[in-house]
Amino acid sequence: MLGYARSMIEIIVLIMFVRNLARTAEQKGRSKAWGGLGAAGWLGGEVMGGVVGGIAGAESGAIYGLALVGAVIGSVVAYVIVKNLAPVSPPDLGAPFVSEGPGVVNPNYDPKNPYSPPRIE
Numbered sequence: 001m002l003g004y005a006r007s008m009i010e011i012i013v014l015i016m017f018v019r020n021l022a023r024t025a026e027q028k029g030r031s032k033a034w035g036g037l038g039a040a041g042w043l044g045g046e047v048m049g050g051v052v053g054g055i056a057g058a059e060s061g062a063i064y065g066l067a068l069v070g071a072v073i074g075s076v077v078a079y080v081i082v083k084n085l086a087p088v089s090p091p092d093l094g095a096p097f098v099s100e101g102p103g104v105v106n107p108n109y110d111p112k113n114p115y116s117p118p119r120i121e
Contacts, residue, residue: 045074
């Protein structure tokens with residue numbers, strides 16, 4: 001029963017961590033997918049810690065402990081990467097449309113281009 005509760009707590013903390021990383025990345029103008037780096041770091045570190053513990057011949061409790069240490073290391077690396085992302089500046093869209101008369105005149109209007117914004121006069 002205790003192993004089940006530990007696993008559930010770990011999953012809940014992982015979900016909270018991924019959401020936190022996604023929120024941090026979104027505040028910097030980046031995709032929320034950066035939260036996936038947290039999950040990859042956590043799970044990859046956990047697997048590597050478990051493998052190292054298994055190769056070292058540690059007992060089951062020690063293997064789990066090493067797996068958690070690996071998860072913490074992977075999570076910290078992911079957190080540092082996302083925290084140090086540079087904010088994305090909005091793209092320069094050039095000069096805005098000029099308002100003349102009753103409508104907006106698009107100076108870039110091209111009648112041969114079906115995708116050109118309309119020229120309203």
